[in-house]
Amino acid sequence: MLKGFLTVGGWTMLSRILGLVRDQLLAAFMGAGAMQDAYQVAFRLPNMFRRLFGEGAFNAAFVPLFSSALTTDGEERARTMARQVFGVLLSWLVILCVLGEIFMPGILRVIAPGFSENSDRYDLAVTLSRITFPYLVLICAAALVSGVLNGLHRFSMAAAAYLSFNIVGIAAVLFATPFMPSVAHAAAWGVTLSGFVQLGLLMLAARRAGFDLTPLPPRITPQIRLLGRRMLPGLIGSGVTQINLTIDTIIATLLPAGSVSLMYFADRLNQLPLGVLGAAAGTTLLPVLTRHLAADDQEAAHATQNKALDYVLMLTLPAMAGLLVLATPIMQFLFAHGSFTLHEAALSAQSLRAYALGLPAFVLIKVLSPAFFARGDTSTPVKIGFFTLTVNLILNLLLMKPLVHVGPPLASSLAAILNVCILSSLLIRRDALRPEASTFGRLGLMAAASVVMALALCGLNSFLPMPTQHVTLWLGVLLTIEVPLGGLLYLLGLQVFGVLDLASALASMRQRLNRRRKKA
Template sequence: MFRAFLTVGGWTMASRVLGLVRDQLLAILIGVGAMQDAYQVAFRLPNMFRRLFGEGAFNAAFVPMFSSILHRDGLPTAQRFANEALGVLSFWLLALTVLGEVFMPQVVWVIGSGFARRPEVFDLAVTLSRITFPYMLLICAAALVSGVLNGLDRYAAAAAAYVLFNVVGIAAILWLTPHVPSVAHAAAWGVTISGVVQLGALLWAARRAGLHFSLPRPRMTPEMRVLMRRIAPGLVGSGVTQLNLVVDTIVATWMPAGSVSLIYFADRVNQLPLGVLGAAAGTSMLPLLSRQIQAGEIDAAHRTQGRAIEYALVLTLPAALALIALAAPIMATLFGYGKFTTLDAVLSAQSLCAYAVGLPFFVLVKVLGPGFFARGDTATPVRLGMITLALNFALNLALYRPLAHVGPPLASSLASMINVLLLAGTLGRRGQLRADRALISRLARMALAAMVMTAVLVAAQHGPLAHVEAQRPLRRAVELGLLIVVGMGVYGGMLHALGVVSAAEAWRGLSGRLRRRRAS
């Protein structure tokens, strides 16, 4: 599982880094304001489907079923099941895409109701949403092919496909802008074009693996009925984080112009560790956990869940505290150019701190979810998810006026904490999650190491590494890089000193992996 974790995490990291480049272009060329707000609402809908299906509900429902059929009946039967799923999914999503295009004003009103007060922004959001909406169909088909590849333990191609999303998006912003009305239009077209490229790349990878997809007439076979029943509740159960972000966006449209953009850029930085660690842990863990449960290896399943929690938190805890300690220099260094002002960076940094508070809990939701999905239980996460969604909405309404752009991110973080407590408590009561003394001890030592690192980072910003003036972007970037290196060094040293990770063992593992890569 650790090898798969690193593979998915590595490609996801590449995708997130390129995503930051794409967002930097949007910040420089558009800045914070009405056009950026309209584009972000148009981008939110297909991006939500990408995360729900590519990293959430579809994966959670399809992969365990595909793995079970593959283990029980062999590859030809599993391939037939995948083709049937593709036929049914494509039929329903095509119908939904057509309806969405026709009724897009109503769709935009749901996810951006506050724009109704500003007709020009609302109309732009509708136009951009009609451009981006077909991406939903394309990425859901791509998610199915990715699920098949993951079920066959071929994680690299599926994870690498998401890199193409940002590569195409960057190219569209740079080269398509002169030929369309605005940068926002170019970025919107880049979203849909990237869906075509991703699906094509995954089908090519599947063909190289000996798989041949077809699009049969949609039929609701018994297997399809089971799959659909598991997907429907899983859309909420595994996608609570994304649905909470949609709630944040809805509330932000009722706030002053630019609020959607401030929250979006903060979320993008928060998504770097969240997407890398959460997606890697959930994606690599689910097929293995499903096979262990199918084979009756209960003790092995408990160990897998425990290791996944450790792998996620050993990096998530320091990431969350570092984002809080370095929020202002991070936002200024990444986005503080062009039309994105210094004040915009400071305000967005405040939103980032609120998101970072909940970062470990956002990741744990993705780690605990497979504990239900691998056992075929999607009903429990959806019940708990509905509680979390209601709580998030209530917190948003309570916080957005007194805290402005900090309110929605903080509401999501608080709701995510409750979601983790509910998920972990339910698994624990069922005897499906064991937090033994060794796991608790290691987590406590990780937390101590992360707190020491944070203290050093805060002190460094007021000492020899105190940040330089905002007008010197190169020096600002060098300073931030030094702070990150110092933080990593302190955290790694503390992990070694506290006996959490042995430097020698970590080096042997990394060098062994590099040797295997070169040999292959």
């Protein structure tokens, strides 16, 4: 599982880095105003489908069914099932897309109620949404092909294809803008074009793996009915984080202009560790758990779950602490260029801190949900999802006025923490999660090492005043020093507290590198 975790995590990290470059271009060209708000709302709806399907409900329901069919019925039956699902999925998505294009003005009044007060921003959002909406057809189809590749344990090909989203997006902003009414139009067309590229690359990868996935005419079979029963409730259960973020966007449209943009760029930076760790853990954990449970190997399933929890907490706790301390210099260094000012970056950093408080919880939802899905239970996460969605909405309404652009991110973080508490307690009660005796002790020591790192960075920042000139250069130097220093302090803290043996870890890494060199 660790190999698959690192493979998916590595490709996802590269994709997130390219995503930061794309977001830097969007910030530099559009700043944090009405045009940026309109584009971000236009992108939110298809992007939510991407995350729900690519990293959530569809993957959670389809991969176990496909893996079981592959194991029990053979490759040919599994391929036929996948092609049948593909045909039904495409038919449903095309109908949904056509309806979305027709009724887009009404949809925008629901997901962006604040835009109706400004006709120009509303009209632009409708136009951009109609451009980006076909992306949901393409990316959901790509999710099916990716699920097949994951079921075949070809994680690298499935993860690498998603790089094209940011590559095409960057190219669209840089080269298509002169031929479009605005940079927002160019970026919107880049979204849809990237969907064609991603789906094409994944279909090619599946063909090379010996799996022809040409969709069959739509026909409702017993397996498709089972997939639907498992998938529909999982849209809330596994995608509650994304739905919470969509609620944040709805609330943000009711706030002053630019709030949507400030929260978007904060979320994008928070998505760097969240996407890398959450997507990697969720993607690799589900098929492994399914295989262990199919073999009735409960001990192996529990050990796998505990390893996943240990991996993600060891990495997300210092990431949370680092973002809390370094949010302002990071946001200013990355985004305070062109039309995006230092002040706007500092405001966005406030939203980032609120998101960072829930970072471990956001990732743990991705790790705990597969324990339900692998056992064929998608109803429990949906019940928890409905409850936490309600809590998130209530918190949003309570916090939006006093905290403005900080309120919705803080509401999402608190809702995610509550979600994790309920998921973990139910899994423990059902004996589907057995934390080892040392787990809670290790968690406390990891948290202590993170706090020591954060305090050291705070102390260093207090002695380094912000210059009035060459601010970007200074911030780059500062982060070049503080980020590696923080990582080193955290590793030393783990060593001192006995959580990690650095010498053994380095020796293990050398052995793996040597084995790879010999194979090459």
